[in-house]
Amino acid sequence: MLSFRxxxxxxxxxxxxxxxxxxxxxxxxxxxxxxPPPKIAYTIGKPWFARGVWHYPRDEAALDATGLxxxxxxxxxxxxxxxxxxxxxxxxxxxxxxxxxxxxxLTNLENxxxxxxxxDDRGPANxxxxxxxxxxxARLLGMRGPTRVRVRFDVAANxxxxxxxxxxxxxxxxxxxxxxxVRQAALAPLPGSRQEAGRAVAPMRQAPAxxxxxxxxxxARLPPTLITxxxxxxxxxxxAGSFTHADAADxxxxxxxxxxxxxxxxxxxxxxxxRVLAGPFASVPEADAALxxxxxxxxxxxxxxxxxx
Numbered sequence: 520m521l522s523f524r525x526x527x528x529x530x531x532x533x534x535x536x537x538x539x540x541x542x543x544x545x546x547x548x549x550x551x552x553x554x555p556p557p558k559i560a561y562t563i564g565k566p567w568f569a570r571g572v573w574h575y576p577r578d579e580a581a582l583d584a585t586g587l588x589x590x591x592x593x594x595x596x597x598x599x600x601x602x603x604x605x606x607x608x609x610x611x612x613x614x615x616x617x618x619x620x621x622x623x624x625l626t627n628l629e630n631x632x633x634x635x636x637x638x639d640d641r642g643p644a645n646x647x648x649x650x651x652x653x654x655x656x657a658r659l660l661g662m663r664g665p666t667r668v669r670v671r672f673d674v675a676a677n678x679x680x681x682x683x684x685x686x687x688x689x690x691x692x693x694x695x696x697x698x699x700x701v702r703q704a705a706l707a708p709l710p711g712s713r714q715e716a717g718r719a720v721a722p723m724r725q726a727p728a729x730x731x732x733x734x735x736x737x738x739a740r741l742p743p744t745l746i747t748x749x750x751x752x753x754x755x756x757x758x759a760g761s762f763t764h765a766d767a768a769d770x771x772x773x774x775x776x777x778x779x780x781x782x783x784x785x786x787x788x789x790x791x792x793x794r795v796l797a798g799p800f801a802s803v804p805e806a807d808a809a810l811x812x813x814x815x816x817x818x819x820x821x822x823x824x825x826x827x828x
Contacts, residue, residue, distance in 0.1 A: 585825035586649025599639035613640035754799035768793035
């Protein structure tokens, strides 16, 4: 027993010394605050591929499009594609091929409810869906599954937002550029891209006239505000493209005979276009099946739209 005590007696002072040094080092270590969140970035992004379709993001201040809306799936990362914090309760959405962020009014055509939201994320992956929204947006709009919607961009807010994020510093006041004449050219879509027919082309950005308008500041988070309009569910259709030559439209329609495609001629002034359409469809599953067949047949720029009354 005496030998055991002599061998282990020095251990207690050494242990105490070690604990003291550890506590001293801990006391001297400076507290490091967490790194700041990344700044929201104005993002176009590279082309991306999902479910047999290539998407080509572009800078577009003006947009007026119809289609089907869906929910953003659970398990979303904490940040959106443009570095905005993701919140399932916020007025946020995802679109496949527009600049991020963007400000838009989203209308549920089935009940007339509308909200103003920010498009901060890329998606949805399903080519049959125009936009994906948070659960907060879906609740306000009364969405029950895939829903017929209309997306209309706020031109002034998007021009302001682009300059606001491109400029150094945060939220520098600027004057919104006046909206110029909207010009549209009938061009063939990129191979594998979704058809651009029916979308308004963004006006060119112009230098603001001094004192012409009040400065526009776009907030990073939009308040949940519900707008009520008249319902207009329209007709659910498959849009397989618009062409300036009848032969090209006929060729596309023949490829899509199994979905009942037809060519509709439209004239706007001296410009004549030939639009390839199928439908209307009685249900979303029927429309989804037609779109899937169109993509398998090579018409990967086809999309589902809502023809309004």
